[in-house]
Amino acid sequence: xxxxxxxxxxxxxxxxxxxxxxxxxxxxxxxxxxxxxxxxxxxxxxxxxxxxxxxxxxxxxxxxxxxxxxxxxxxxxxxxxxxxxxxxxxxxxxxxxxxxxxxxxxxxxxxxxxxxxxxxxxxxxxxxxxxxxxxxxxxxxxxxxxxxxxxxxxxxxxxxxxxxxxxxxxxxxxxxxxxxxxxxxxxxxxxxxxxxxxxxxxxxxxxxxxxxxxxxxxxxxxxxxxxxxxxxxxxxxxxxxxxxxxxxxxxxxxxxxxxxxxxxxxxxxxxxxxxxxxxxxxxxxxxxxxxxxxxxxxxxxxxxxxxxxxxxxxxxxxxxxxxxxxxxxxxxxxxxxxxxxxxxxxxxxxxxxxxxxxxxxxxxxxxxxxxxxxxxxxxxxxxxxxxxx
Amino acid sequence: xxxxxxxxxxxxxxxxxxxxxxxxxxxxxxxxxxxxxxxxxxxxxxxxxxxxxxxxxxxxxxxxxxxxxxxxxxxxxxxxxx
Numbered sequence: 046x047x048x049x050x051x052x053x054x055x056x057x058x059x060x061x062x063x064x065x066x067x068x069x070x071x072x073x074x075x076x077x078x079x080x081x082x083x084x085x086x087x088x089x090x091x092x093x094x095x096x097x098x099x100x101x102x103x104x105x106x107x108x109x110x111x112x113x114x115x116x117x118x119x120x121x122x123x124x125x126x127x128x129x130x131x132x133x134x135x136x137x138x139x140x141x142x143x144x145x146x147x148x149x150x151x152x153x154x155x156x157x158x159x160x161x162x163x164x165x166x167x168x169x170x171x172x173x174x175x176x177x178x179x180x181x182x183x184x185x186x187x188x189x190x191x192x193x194x195x196x197x198x199x200x201x202x203x204x205x206x207x208x209x210x211x212x213x214x215x216x217x218x219x220x221x222x223x224x225x226x227x228x229x230x231x232x233x234x235x236x237x238x239x240x241x242x243x244x245x246x247x248x249x250x251x252x253x254x255x256x257x258x259x260x261x262x263x264x265x266x267x268x269x270x271x272x273x274x275x276x277x278x279x280x281x282x283x284x285x286x287x288x289x290x291x292x293x294x295x296x297x298x299x300x301x302x303x304x305x306x307x308x309x310x311x312x313x314x315x316x317x318x319x320x321x322x323x324x325x326x327x328x329x330x331x332x333x334x335x336x337x338x339x340x341x342x343x344x345x346x347x348x349x350x351x352x353x354x355x356x357x358x359x360x361x362x363x364x365x366x367x368x369x370x371x372x373x374x375x376x377x378x379x380x381x382x383x384x385x386x387x388x389x390x391x392x393x394x395x396x397x398x399x400x401x402x403x404x405x406x407x408x409x410x411x412x413x414x415x416x417x418x419x420x421x422x423x424x425x426x427x428x429x430x431x432x433x434x
Numbered sequence: 435x436x437x438x439x440x441x442x443x444x445x446x447x448x449x450x451x452x453x454x455x456x457x458x459x460x461x462x463x464x465x466x467x468x469x470x471x472x473x474x475x476x477x478x479x480x481x482x483x484x485x486x487x488x489x490x491x492x493x494x495x496x497x498x499x500x501x502x503x504x505x506x507x508x509x510x511x512x513x514x515x516x
Contacts, residue, residue: 301443301476302440302441302442302443302476302477303442303476303477305476306476306477316475316476318441318473318474318475318476319474320454320472320473320474322451322454325451328441328442328443328446328450329441329474331474331476339476341441341442341443341446341476342443343443344443344446344447396481397481397482398444398481398482399443399444399481401482404444404447405447406443406444406447
């Protein structure tokens with residue numbers, strides 16, 4: 046494992062009135078390689094969805110297993126069902142494969158050209174054309190650097206705003222300018238995809254005229270965030286849990302009143318709690334020397350999970366938590382944006398006062414929250430480890 | 435005098451936010467800003483009978499918006515004036 050990691054995030058907007066998206070993003074991690082495929086099926090709705098799903102699944106699986114691109118394209122051509130109206134089987138695709146966090150191969154067929162930002166600035170890259178099975182395919186190999194950001198879109202992104210804000214839609218150059226202006230060195234892949242998708246949604250006046258998908262691949266330095274919630278089930282494990290927690294590299298978050306008291310005792314430092322409610326529903330945060338953030342436990346984490354789920358589903362394109370200061374938003378910023386790796390240290394001590402069934406903070410709730418949050422973070426491309434005590 | 439209002443999970447659900455707002459108002463109303471420091475704290479260990487507050491070294495549990503005035507008078511006003 047080197048000090049770099051490849052992070053992926055994407056957002057899809059469905060064409061107005063469609064339940065299914067005709068674009069599809071598929072990602073496969075295999076040994077040291079990561080393969081992302083974005084496919085845009087002909088038409089929209091079910092038909093397009095089937096075409097793009099088949100295309101992306103087949104390519105991602107074959108590419109991840111090291112098959113040459115010719116084989117993949119031929120397999121697609123032989124597998125896709127032929128549209129009865131149009132007499133063609135057609136889906137565009139873009140492939141980004143990153144090997145060992147060192148080298149990226151881009152293989153593109155008929156989608157808008159992948160955008161590469163290096164240090165926040167657009168970079169043109171060379172590509173060679175190859176005709177496979179009558180399809181003109183552009184292939185590029187790029188040595189990557191930490192911070193590189195690849196953005197791949199379906200053509201729905203370029204059509205955004207046609208006739209409304211722009212005569213010819215939002216051109217690739219406009220998207221590059223937009224992205225450069227909003228680029229932040231610490232930006233996650235998911236956030237890069239989200240800000241473009243949000244602008245597309247705006248330009249479409251929230252009624253996309255075409256399925257629109259934006260996916261981003263980011264080469265990042267690993268950044269671990271360690272989050273502790275709950276004291277251990279057995280008091281004699283306190284020391285072990287705390288020693289392990291403090292032996293980790295990276296940022297530290299402590300959630301929960303009893304937990305922060307325990308950590309304060311271990312560090313021999315006071316927990317200082319703020320009186321400021323940035324959100325009346327979320328208890329204020331605290332500070333503790335040696336820890337980056339202290340918050341209340343279950344109520345705060347519930348809110349973090351809500352943020353994660355609506356962010357992932359594409360419902361929340363504004364990502365307001367990125368600018369707010371309540372405990373849940375601060376945790377969200379750390380976990381969704383800063384982290385590439387997240388370690389949860391979960392203690393299973395029962396707080397008798399929390400086991401009242403009328404309170405939404407009992408043990409079962411806490412365990413479920415952590416499980417769902419881990420799942421959500423994995424979907425954001427984070428490496429997640431959960432240890433129970 | 436130092437007053438701590440518990441903002442742990444249980445107390446939060448039972449209304450710490452309101453108690454803190456009431457405390458702030460009352461302290462201002464009685465011009466006690468230079469005599470009383472209001473702070474928050476995570477968990478005073480009395481989770482079953484929140485909202486809990488701590489006035490100097492004394493923990494008072496079961497504070498609610500209903501009994502707030504009475505508790506403020508008894509534990510804060512009378513103590514400050516004594």
